[in-house]
Amino acid sequence: MTVRTRFAPSPTGFLHLGGARTALYSWAFARHHGGTFILRIEDTDLERSTPEAVQAIIDGMQWLGLQHDEGPFYQMQRMDRYREVVQQMLAAGTAYYCYSSPDEVEAMRERFRAAGEKPRYDGTWRPEPGKTLPPVPADRKPVVRFKNPLDGEVSWNDLVKGPITISNKELDDLVIARPDGTPTYNFCVAVDDWDMRITHVLRGDDHVNNTPRQINILRAIGATLPEYGHLPMILGADGEKLSKRHGAVSVMEYPAQGFLPEAMLNYLARLGWSHGDDEIFSMEQFCAWFDLSNMSRSAAQFNNEKLAWLNNHYIKQADNARLAELARPQMLAQGAVFENAPELAAVLGLMKERVQTINELADAAMLFYRTPQAPAELLAQHLTVAVKPALAAFAERCASVEWSKEALSAALKEVLAAHGLKMPQLAMPLRLLLTGQLQTPAIDAVLVLFGRATVLARMQAGL
Incomplete structure (x- = not known):
């Protein structure tokens, strides 16, 4: 199979x-x-x-x-097939015309409710041996009902829930075609599963009540039953x-x-x-x-x-080039300028470790693609008289140092040692001058991505 x-x-x-x-x-x-x-x-x-x-x-x-692998199939394009099966069922006696009006059906249901029973259609138009049916109303189009078995049970070994059994007495004669001839849900599903040779039906457990109806219809038309699993x-x-x-x-x-x-x-x-x-x-x-x-x-x-x-x-x-394709439209919407800026894929490769969504990644990467606007109070706090000489010395080193993470890290350490400073005292004002914010990835990685010309220009503008 x-x-x-x-x-x-x-x-x-x-x-x-x-x-x-x-x-x-x-x-x-x-x-x-x-x-x-x-x-x-x-x-x-x-x-x-x-x-x-x-x-x-x-x-x-x-x-x-x-x-x-197949489809999509549309039920509205299969109306002729459903009508064909309805006619076959009428001819076989597994379906019948019902002329009860909606109001009459509701009255039947109300009587069952009043008696403390499950509301259902009472089988007025269901043909049985020796039964005399009511006169056919001249002005009323019938529905077609499925002749559900009156006795016995519908059982299946559900692939998820295990054995399930429902009494046929719980099921009334389902309408399978409306007065205009259009078929109804459970009937269409049964015919489709038959025609499409479905072997396994996995669906939500809100369909459990539909399954015995569909099984009875499939049996009535001589179809092989699929296995069912309700999630x-x-x-x-x-x-x-x-x-x-x-x-x-x-x-x-x-x-x-x-x-x-x-x-x-x-x-x-x-x-x-x-x-x-x-x-x-x-x-x-x-x-x-x-x-x-x-x-x-x-x-x-x-x-x-x-x-x-x-x-x-x-x-x-994820591949950084793929991330760049996803993030770029959002960044453009935020005003990102990609000309004369670091390669986006490389930036996202640096930023992606700590973000949970592409949206967060795009937001985080924006610091490389907009003109920095550091708050004046942060510049006053970190760009102090004591730090400016060290920044100037580092700018001088940046003009000629090999532009690699290792070389820039070594240059930073040498400048710190020469001026008696700790890393945050130099890294914080550098971040502000380059990005306008205090939180960034490692400063040497940020420097490498911005490139020599941008780093020198922004440092000189801030000093």
Whole structure:
């Protein structure tokens, strides 16, 4: 059997973190087994589905690097196929026309509620041997209902939760086609999974109640059942369902905030799955390791601090030229001037150790790409009469010294010794003159990046 998985979002909004994790697990399961990963857009909710939401889902998948092997397939382009299956089910007696109005159905549900029972459709139009159906209303278009089994149970061994059994008495006769002929969600999903030969369905545990309905439909049309695994939800740090009040929940908010896709993937992989104590791993490793035996059955908690820690790790590992491509647009928006300035990749290589996001990295690098404006009170505090001779001596050395970190460090130490000063007494005013601020990486590394001409010009202007 070739493993075939699918990610099937509804385009009613952005790609949220729970959906992204579902996509990741479905993708990794297919990759682990040498199978096929399918992208399917379930866009039958015409009132809420939008082209912008479809694009947001595709953008999110592309940013994460979760490439699909087939698709994207759109349910709205498969209407003829759904209608064909509806007609086959009507002919086979596994579906029937129902002429009950919405008000009549609601009245049925209310009667069940009043009796303390689960509200449901009462089967008025369900054909049974020896049953006389009501007269067909002349002015009413029918829905089509699935003839759900009245007795027995629906059972499956959930790949995450273990054995699950639901009585058919809990399920009423589901509407599978509306009065205008458009099919409904659970029916479309069942037909799609059949046609696309899906072998394993991994999805959020909010779909557990849909599964017995889909299993019964698949059995009625003679389809092979996929295996199902329902993933526990993702909670915020406060234990509540993840929502906007916890911060970003749309995947595409994270690149805007300066997160790398490999950090997000690594973090999402660990939200409900583990491989021993391994915290940091590549997607190649993840696909090699991934199976469902190490899935957690309990809800996972999203932790922004842990994501930021991982992002810092991947920023430190990232190629500096790639970081420059990511940081440059933000720096330009802040007024960065790159002409006659240090190479951006080299600067980011120096600055990336302590930042958690690309945004922080861009902010930190700005000190090399703007005219320094040191506060007068800091200049008065650090650029003292006692220090100026040492700065002048160091400027003189800078005119001829070899321009390397080692040579500049040695020159600094010689000037300090000659003037009886300690490193901060010379480094602080140097930082102010060169960058306008007191906090920078090591002063010798900063000097090397600025270059001889800039260092001399700014020192002479300050002295």
